[in-house]
Amino acid sequence: MTQTCGFVAIVGRPNVGKSTLMNHILGQKISITSRRPQTTRHQVMGIKTEGDAQFIYVDTPGIHVLEKDRNKAINRFMNQAATQALRDVDCVIFIIDRTRWTAEDQIVLERLATVEAPVILAVNKVDRINDKSSLLPWLDEVRGRREFAAIVPVAAKHGTNVAELEAEVAKYLPESVHYFPDDQVTDRSLRFLAAELVREKIMRQLGDELPYQMTVEIEEFREENRVTHISALILVERQGQKKILIGDRGERIKKIGHDARLELERIVGTKVMLNLWVKVKRGWSDDDRALKSLGYDLD
Ligand SMILES: Nc1nc2c(ncn2[C@@H]2O[C@H](COP(=O)(O)OP(=O)(O)OP(=O)(O)O)[C@@H](O)[C@H]2O)c(=O)[nH]1
Ligand SMILES: [Mg+2]
Structure with a gap:
């Protein structure tokens, strides 16, 4: 059988659950998480090999607004690291937090404008949506903001619907030999x-x-x-x-x-x-x- 292998960038503003999602997909903690925004500061790869398919997920720092007086070099670094991860990927998972769309989500969307790879929108933390009936109209609304390859509601923390998200990603893995040994889970030491x-x-x-x-x-x-x-x-x-x-x-x-x-x-x-x-x-x-x-x- 032919092998498939590809890079999948996980992007979004701080605190939406990017690292939680990657850890859940991998079944182990590779990327650190916390209740605070700006937890992740580096690109961290999480590698999952399933039979002939190898998924190379890239967790990224949350893309955030640089404030005039707090525009530190480290914040610039984090935004650059996130943006750089979008280069030459085969697929992007763009995560938002429930039914909110903030100025920072808008910035992420704008960064994605020049990305040619398919973008899957993951609406995360659905376990915390009180009024479940608000979800469907919201999915319809965000559908108009960009051409998404798919829109998948998930709860990364609990693994809800994460398999469905992975199945969407699998559609976009190109035919390729595997870049990493099948038992390797991250590029980090x-x-x-x-x-x-x-x-x-x-x-x-x-x-x-x-x-x-x-x-x-x-x-x-x-x-x-x-x-x-x-x-x-x-x-x-x-x-x-x-x-x-x-x-x-x-x-x-x-x-x-x-x-x-x-x-x-x-x-x-x-x-x-x-x-x-x-x-x-x-x-x-x-x-x-x-x-x-x-x-x-x-x-
Ligand atoms: N209720 C709920 N909480 C979640 C879910 N996914 C993530 N969280 C929580 O959201 C917070 C942020 O999660 P992270 O995975 O660190 O978020 P991140 O997007 O990686 O954040 P940065 O690295 O700061 O950009 C943590 O407290 C998670 O436990 C979810 O599906 N449901
Ligand atoms: Mg993170």
């Missing part, structure tokens, strides 16, 4: 996933602005006698943020480390010794060179 998981725990546990002013760098990742030693450096912008992150008597950082370690042990498959360090590095998020050295690099 364990080292990258470790940094992301630490960042996820911080996103999930800390309020206010801190999550957006913090990044994680892995300084050591080494396995010895069935124990993986990981040292992660958490960079923040200000001294006060360092204090918040560490918490009273180190309680906060301990909890973050504990949660991250448990999840890492499942992924790595060994015991994990996780060391977390916090350092202030002023201006890292608005400095192109610093960003590059911290792994925010499109090449």
Whole structure:
């Protein structure tokens, strides 16, 4: 039988459920998720091989409006990473959140104007639509906004209708040899996933602005006698943020480390010794060179 293989970009504004959808399709957590917008900062590939078909999904950062006074280099990077993922794809899944259409959804739609690949619209979080009768008229309304290859209501978190969405995507996989070994699930290293998981725990546990002013760098990742030693450096912008992150008597950082370690042990498959360090590095998020050295690099 002939093999098929193709790239599928998952795009949308922040917080609509892109990473949740990709994880559900893969049946495992590859991309971090949280209640906050702007959780994903990088392109992350999730690879699913089913018989002769190989789907290479590309999760992307939420495309967002750059505000005048908060137009940081990292925000530009995230938007670029999302837009770049649209190049040379075979299919696009554009996700929106229920029956809302915001200015940012409109920006995503405009970015898609020059994309020739088929675009499937996924209307996510339908489990949270109170008035179910509003869905059908909404699907009719969005149908007029662009020529969509399909419009599929889903609830990514619960897996509702996700198989139907995958079946739509399968129609657009071109004939091709597989680009990845059939058992590979992502293009990202364990080292990258470790940094992301630490960042996820911080996103999930800390309020206010801190999550957006913090990044994680892995300084050591080494396995010895069935124990993986990981040292992660958490960079923040200000001294006060360092204090918040560490918490009273180190309680906060301990909890973050504990949660991250448990999840890492499942992924790595060994015991994990996780060391977390916090350092202030002023201006890292608005400095192109610093960003590059911290792994925010499109090449
Ligand atoms: N109720 C409900 N919540 C969902 C569903 N899908 C995602 N969520 C929640 O929506 C929030 C955002 O999900 P993410 O997957 O992180 O969203 P994202 O689009 O990747 O966000 P960014 O990476 O910030 O652009 C999380 O709290 C998810 O649990 C769904 O089908 N139903
Ligand atoms: Mg995401």
